[in-house]
Amino acid sequence: MLISDVARRSGVSARMLRHYDSLGLVRPTGRTDAGYRDYSDEDIRRIFHVESLRSLGLSLREVGRALDEPGFTPAQLVGDLVRQTRERIAAETELLTRLDRIGAAEPAGWEDVLQTVALLQALGSKSAATRQRAALSSTEEAPVPVEALVEAALTETDPNVAGALRWALARSGDAGLALLAPGLAARDAEVRERAVRSIAEIPDDAATTLLKEALADSELVVRGYAAVALGARGVADAVPTLVDMVVDEANDVDAADALGALALDPALADRIATGLVDRLTPGTAGSSARRRLTQALADIPGTTASRALAELSHDEDRAVALTAAYVLKLRDAR
Template identity: 80%
Template sequence: MLIGDVARRSGVSARMLRHYESLGLVRPSGRTGAGYREYSGEDIRRIFHIESLRSLGLSLREVGCALDDPGFKPSELVDDLVRRTRERIAAETELLTRLRRIGAAEPAGWEDVLQIVALLQALGSESAGKRQRAALSSAEVPVEALVEAALSETDPNVAGALRWALAQTGDGGSALLAEGLGSPTAEVRERAVQAIAEIPGGEATALLRDALTNSDAAVRRCAALALGARGVADAVPTLIDMIAEEANGADAADALSALASDPAVADRIATGLADRLASGAIGSSARRRLAEALADVPGVTASRALADLSQDEDRAVALTATYILKLRDAR
């Protein structure tokens, strides 16, 4: 079969067939009387083998080894192809993500595009200073990029700058940060709730309320402190637990004190603290902290709980409760 017929039947151009021949991949078995290349059935089968291997991503050099090296091991080549394909997919995915972020920023011209690209590169820099400067230029950085950076940042100064930047976007990053609350990695969950805690607005508050039921205690506690600062009474049970468990109890007591300015919430706080004390399974230092928390909670329920604590077996707890009662009586 002549080269033109082979090209038509195989879909491989005559020029490529000549290239294959120059590389020694396939040589026509014969020549016509006029000197034209003539391919045998075996030659054509080899051409199809070459094309099949090229479709897997092999270079022409690798194709030649696969066909002619008797010691060639297909399994090793397939493993290498899998690795290279994964690397290529990762690179293409990264490029796609970057392009989407640039598009989301709606650049007006190429100068804007170049500025956004520079900021995105700075966010991924190994230099903490460069990452922090990029975060502080948040007006130009796509929200999605800020969220990704905030969830992965380990430097506390850069993390703070990223949370500040996200807070400036309003609720723009809340939904994306919410996905971080379900991360299998504890550090990511904590970074997500810390970032949400600094975002103003109702959507962030709703996410913090949901976080009160998170399986991660650190997430629940951070959410409770943030909600307490926002005056949300849903945080009361978690704040009481924090005091009883001596987990950032001082901040939790301050949050309860702020919430107690609302009479309706104050009664709820007093009841919760009294019930926790009545459970009996609380250490002396936690009882003292609960007594201190009751100091700023008005009402009869709080006074009764303090009166009970004034008889506590632990002298420090009893003295603390007695002192607080005297202060309340003097008001």
């Protein structure tokens, strides 16, 4: 079969067939009287084998080895191809993500595109200072795409950079909430904590709803950040977690402040005082926990808290008794 017929039937161009011939990859077994290449059925089968292996990403040199070396084994080569393909997919995915983010920024011109690219690159820098400047430079005129901010906020370990990212997300309004929400279900507790702290900076009813969901988290540190934020928003659902935080000395000062703020609502004051007093029973909490609970009663108005403090001023635990007596003096001086 002449080269033109082979090209037509195989879909491989005549130029490529000549290239295969020059490399010794597929050499026609015959020649016509006029000197033209004459391909046999076996030659054509080899052409299809070559094309099949090329479709897997093998180079022509690797194809030749695969077809001609008797001892050639595909396992290692296939493993290398898998690794290379994954790296290529990762690079292409990163490029697609970057393009999506640039498109979401709705650039008016190439100057805007270049500015967005620079911000995205800075946000991925190894330098914490550079990442922080990128987050703080996000403005309405030149915003960092919210998708990039969320991704960075959920992975950032430097506290200063994390704070800047939360600030930038808060400035973007509720646009990031839908992207932050899946972070609440992450397997890694640190990611869930970052999601909660980012959501807590957004003053939105939808954010409050997400924070309420976070109160069910298995880790106290995660639900603790949600509870403190909800306490500042006047949400009574946070009370049990806030009391737990006081007992466990988990950000207990902020928890006590949040309980005091909630207790300004007369309808909640006795409920909060009762929640604290119930945990004061000797044997259910250690001495230091009982002392912290007593201190937390200081900012809770109402007779329930006052009666509990009066009783605690005679507690068998001297540290608790002294704390209660001191708190009572402060309350009387107000």
